Amino acid sequence: GAGVSQSPRYKVAKRGQDVALRCDPISGHVSLFWYQQALGQGPEFLTYFQNEAQLDKSGLPSDRFFAERPEGSVSTLKIQRTQQEDSAVYLCASSMDGRSNQPQHFGDGTRLSIL
């Protein structure tokens, strides 16, 4: 079946604007993860969902970042009042049940540029 799908692939916004990034996980995958990858760095964990429940949001850098997964499938990462330091690639991953021995499958990411 299809892999993890993210949209848009590229997003350019002016500082102060709000943005919304979408992730469509692999069908049937219970767990969904968001990561932020700054230029030249490895991905860093942002938040984790098990079905519609957000079980860990310890990686969200500020209260401007908000994620939801209302029906336990598609997820949206929203960034309010964007700042230049928010420029990064945002990666979404899903796994079957979120246990540590289940590999995460990644989408191609959304590259966000804040002007």
Place this chain on the structure above:
Amino acid sequence: AQSVTQPDIHITVSEGASLELRCNYSYGATPYLFWYVQSPGQGLQLLLKYFSGDTLVQGIKGFEAEFKRSQSSFNLRKPSVHWSDAAEYFCAVDGNKLVFGAGTILRVKS
């Protein structure tokens, strides 16, 4: 807290030569360890994983990795590199969420 160190930012090897990418981790218990590869503009693809058992694990594309508990290492190897292997490689440890190293960029010269 868990952490991953990839000491080499860039590595250049000749096509056909062998490859070893280093990874050291810090984790309080038996770790779940992964290697991912990322081509430009794309997401991460899983190469291989270690959970338990045999410390030498085989992955896709001819890659293998060896878990050495005494050295807290999980180095990635390939006996003969192909030009298509040029990409960025990430080692990661999972203790509820993936923690990645900073990555190693592999360049292959013909």
